[in-house]
Amino acid sequence: MMKIIPLAHAKAEGVTRYFTGTVCKHGHVSERLVSNRVCIVCLQQKLAVYKAQNRTALLEKKRTAQQKYRLENPEKIAGTVRRTYDKHRAARNAEKAAWARKNSGRVLAWTRQRQLAKVQRTPAWLTEDEHWMIEQAYELAALRTKLFGVAWHVDHVLPLRGKTVSGLHTPYNMRVILGSENCRKSNKHEVAYGQ
Numbered sequence: 001m002m003k004i005i006p007l008a009h010a011k012a013e014g015v016t017r018y019f020t021g022t023v024c025k026h027g028h029v030s031e032r033l034v035s036n037r038v039c040i041v042c043l044q045q046k047l048a049v050y051k052a053q054n055r056t057a058l059l060e061k062k063r064t065a066q067q068k069y070r071l072e073n074p075e076k077i078a079g080t081v082r083r084t085y086d087k088h089r090a091a092r093n094a095e096k097a098a099w100a101r102k103n104s105g106r107v108l109a110w111t112r113q114r115q116l117a118k119v120q121r122t123p124a125w126l127t128e129d130e131h132w133m134i135e136q137a138y139e140l141a142a143l144r145t146k147l148f149g150v151a152w153h154v155d156h157v158l159p160l161r162g163k164t165v166s167g168l169h170t171p172y173n174m175r176v177i178l179g180s181e182n183c184r185k186s187n188k189h190e191v192a193y194g195q
């Protein structure tokens with residue numbers, strides 16, 4: 001049995017609910033709100049009916065509020081995304097590693113193919129300085145990976161093995177972008193953010 005809290009006591013203590021133990025006009029023995037003396041069960045039922053009747057409008061309102069929040073708090077959203085990404089990183093990496101072990105032949109073939117493409121798409125006319133610039137791009141990717149804790153890749157703007165056109169392995173066809181962005185881009189020639 002719930003403890004009796006008279007309205008006057010609830011008011012004096014500054015709490016929002018009181019309880020008399022009497023039955024409301026709809027037959028509930030429940031706490032009531034100090035502010036308007038409404039039965040809590042009645043209130044919950046009314047709210048449920050209202051929600052059911054205004055489902056579409058309420059969903060729309062919620063969506064608008066979420067959109068507004070996203071626009072006004074980009075850094076908070078980014079933080080949440082980052083934390084979720086970090087949280088699942090270990091599991092994701094373990095899954096990837098297990099897959100790579102199971103498919104070691106395929107992985108090796110891909111790696112070799114990529115290396116070969118790089119060699120074949122590296123022009124003989126590259127100067128020593130240009131070779132140095134290429135190394136710098138890879139150094140930058142490695143540095144950013146270390147700093148940010150997420151993978152950064154050297155991306156070929158025009159893919160070395162594109163479907164229609166193929167780019168060259170030169171500093172002028174390179175940029176350092178997020179690994180996630182690079183993997184999404186794959187062999188398609190499209191503009192990705194980064195640099």
Ligand SMILES: [Zn+2]
Pocket residue numbers: 024025026027028039040041042043
């Ligand atoms: Zn009631």
